[in-house]
Amino acid sequence: MKLKTNVKNCKGCGICVEFCPKKVLELDEVGKIKVAREADCIKCGQCELRCPDYAIFVMRDKK
Amino acid sequence: MEELLVKYFRPKLPHIWCPGCGNGIVTASVVKAIDKLQLDQDKTAIVSGIGCSSRASGYLNFDTLHTAHGRAIPFATGIKLVKPDHNVIVLTGDGDATAIGGNHFIHAARRNINLTVVVFNNSIYGMTGGQYSPLTPHRGMATTAPFGNVDRPFDLCELAKGAGATFVARATTYHANLLADLIAKAIEHKGFALVEAITACPVSFGRQNKMGTPANMIKWQRDNAVMVEAMAKMKPEQLEGKFPIGVLHQAEGTEYVTEYQKVIKRAMGSGE
Numbered sequence: 001m002k003l004k005t006n007v008k009n010c011k012g013c014g015i016c017v018e019f020c021p022k023k024v025l026e027l028d029e030v031g032k033i034k035v036a037r038e039a040d041c042i043k044c045g046q047c048e049l050r051c052p053d054y055a056i057f058v059m060r061d062k063k
Numbered sequence: 064m065e066e067l068l069v070k071y072f073r074p075k076l077p078h079i080w081c082p083g084c085g086n087g088i089v090t091a092s093v094v095k096a097i098d099k100l101q102l103d104q105d106k107t108a109i110v111s112g113i114g115c116s117s118r119a120s121g122y123l124n125f126d127t128l129h130t131a132h133g134r135a136i137p138f139a140t141g142i143k144l145v146k147p148d149h150n151v152i153v154l155t156g157d158g159d160a161t162a163i164g165g166n167h168f169i170h171a172a173r174r175n176i177n178l179t180v181v182v183f184n185n186s187i188y189g190m191t192g193g194q195y196s197p198l199t200p201h202r203g204m205a206t207t208a209p210f211g212n213v214d215r216p217f218d219l220c221e222l223a224k225g226a227g228a229t230f231v232a233r234a235t236t237y238h239a240n241l242l243a244d245l246i247a248k249a250i251e252h253k254g255f256a257l258v259e260a261i262t263a264c265p266v267s268f269g270r271q272n273k274m275g276t277p278a279n280m281i282k283w284q285r286d287n288a289v290m291v292e293a294m295a296k297m298k299p300e301q302l303e304g305k306f307p308i309g310v311l312h313q314a315e316g317t318e319y320v321t322e323y324q325k326v327i328k329r330a331m332g333s334g335e
Contacts, residue, residue: 004065008077009076009077011077011081011082011083012082013082013083013084013265013276013277013278014083014276014277014278015083015277015278015281017278018276018278018279018282019278019281048064049239049240050088050236050237050239050281051087051088052080052083052084052085052086052087052088052236052277053076053077053078053080053087054064054068054072054076054087054091057064057065
C-alpha cells in the first residue's frame with residue numbers, strides 16, 4: 001500500500017486531486033478522497049504536504 | 064505527518080476549519096518545525112488570540128493558551144518573562160495581530176522580546192463573515208467593502224522590520240516545506256521573530272474575490288510568490304503584483320528578557 005487515507009478527516013477540498021502529478025486521486029460520490037489509481041503513485045508526497053485536514057499519508061519505507 | 068499527528072496533536076480532529084482552508088497546512092508546518100528542532104513538549108508554550116487561525120492552539124498538545132482578541136502577544140510576553148527557558152510560539156491571524164492587537168505587535172517587535180510569532184495571513188476576517196482586515200489588498204472585495212477595499216494594506220514584514228523585529232520571514236502554504244524551515248529558524252532566533260504565512264481562505268475571501276477553488280488559490284500563491292534572492296535579479300515590470308518570500312530581514316539586537324534578568328540581578332544587589 002502506497003497511500004493511506006483517513007476519510008473521516010477529509011472535507012473534499014480537492015487540493016490533493018489537483019496537485020497530484022500522476023492523477024492518482026479522485027473524489028468519490030460523496031465528495032471524499034478516493035485512491036483511484038494507486039499503481040501510478042510515485043510517492044512524491046505532494047498530496048500529504050498540502051492536505052489541510054491530515055487525511056492522506058504516503059507510506060514510506062522505514063529506514 | 065502521521066506520526067507527528069500522534070505525537071503533537073490532541074485527539075480532537077477533524078478540525079473546524081472550512082474545506083480547503085490553508086490554516087491546517089500552516090499548523091502542520093509549525094509542528095514540523097517543532098519536530099525538526101526536537102523541542103521539549105513540556106517547555107514549549109503555544110499562545111493564540113481569537114479568530115480562525117487561533118483555533119490552532121486547541122489542537123496542539125503543548126502548554127497552550129487561547130487568549131483574548133488581539134492579546135496573544137501580551138500573554139506570551141508574560142510567559143516568556145516568568146519562564147525565560149520556555150519556547151513561546153504565538154499563532155495569530157492577520158486581523159488579530161495587526162488590527163485589534165496592532166499596538167501589542169509593534170511594541171513586542173520594538174522590545175525585541177524572544178518570541179516566535181506566526182501570523183496566518185488569509186487577508187480577511189474569516190470567522191466573522193469576511194470583513195476586510197488591515198491586510199486585505201487594496202480594491203479587494205469584502206462583505207464590508209462591497210465595491211472594493213478603499214484602504215491600502217500593511218506590508219506586515221516591513222511593519223515588523225520598521226518596528227525593530229530582528230527576524231522577519233514570509234512563506235505561503237504552497238511553499239509548505241519552506242514555511243516549516245522558516246518557522247524553525249524563527250524559533251532558533253534569539254529575539255522577536257515574525258513569520259508571515261500566506262494562507263488561503265476559500266470561503267470568506269476567495270469566493271468574494273472570484274479566486275476559484277482552494278487548489279486555484281494555492282496556485283495563485285505559487286505564481287505570485289518569489290524568493291527574495293530571485294527578486295533582486297528581476298526587472299521592475301516582472302515584479303508587478305509579486306511578493307517576496309524567504310528570510311526578509313535578520314539582525315542582531317539586545318533581547319528584552321535577557322536585559323530584564325540583568326535588572327533583576329542588579330535590584331537583588333548581586334553587584335553587576
